[in-house]
Amino acid sequence: MAVAEVVFRKLDELTDDEVYAAYAPPEPDWLRVNFVASADGAATLEGLSGPLSGAEDKRVFKVLRARCDVLLAGSGTVRAEGYGPLVLSAERMAWRRSQGLPEVPVMAIATRTASLDPASGIFTEAPRRPILICPADLPDSRVEPFREVADVVAVGTGAVDYAAAVAALRERGLRQILCEGGPHVFGDLIAAGLADELDVTISPKLVGAGPMRIAEGAPAEEATPLRLRHVLEAGGNLILRYVRGSSDE
Ligand SMILES: NC(=O)c1ccc[n+]([C@@H]2O[C@H](COP(=O)([O-])OP(=O)(O)OC[C@H]3O[C@@H](n4cnc5c(N)ncnc54)[C@H](OP(=O)(O)O)[C@@H]3O)[C@@H](O)[C@H]2O)c1
Structure with a gap:
């Protein structure tokens, strides 16, 4: 089997159209996850992702937001x-209009306790009515205040069943899912075998x-093999795109 070609580029040499193209989803139903991490693996600095992030990875972050039908984040x-x-x-x-998409994606928030x-x-x-994703056995007194606004x-029982949640989003036509974390939601998505793509910026x-x-x-019970699709470099950041699959596919 041929080894898929990996693209190495400097981000600032790419036009916006090229960045959009670099993140074209391979399939109509696709769940991608976007994170920034420090070179030594931290997801936060001073409790936030912001100090790890910069204009470089924010450019990709915004393209990913523009490309999704629904943005999923944990509470x-x-x-x-x-x-x-x-x-x-x-x-x-x-x-988005040029692509025939609604002007903004839907926001979905996952929570165990509302x-x-x-x-x-x-x-x-919210410009579009958000979605609250929660366990089915959460007392109605906790959920009721959200019914007017979402x-x-x-x-799921005691925790969100992410496979069922993803299926419910797709049933609503929200097929391109972007998850911006956080780490507990991502851990659950990996454990459930639901992550199709990881876009991660390694911050210097x-x-x-x-x-x-x-x-x-x-x-997770087992590791998910990933295939590197591209490496973009910007200001010492490595902006990596991995998709599900082994490198000799
Ligand atoms: N580096 C990055 O790119 C990046 C990205 C995102 C976030 N972060 C950072 O990550 C930190 C937050 O991390 P986090 O892991 O607490 O955030 P998270 O994954 O967004 O949310 C965790 C919350 O999700 C709910 N939750 C967790 N497991 C659940 C389950 N099995 N079922 C249902 N709900 C569940 C809980 O909600 P309730 O509390 O509502 O019960 C929990 O408090 C922040 O410091 C943030 O800055 C970094």
């Missing part, structure tokens, strides 16, 4: 990173011990 990330309503720049919305504020902007100012996908920093890795929580 830990929504709270820590202070996620507001999902909005895109005029250029990104224009690109420990979020239904009055926060992520719900009340659709509720209640799947040593953070040291302490912070989480990009995947946490329940261990």
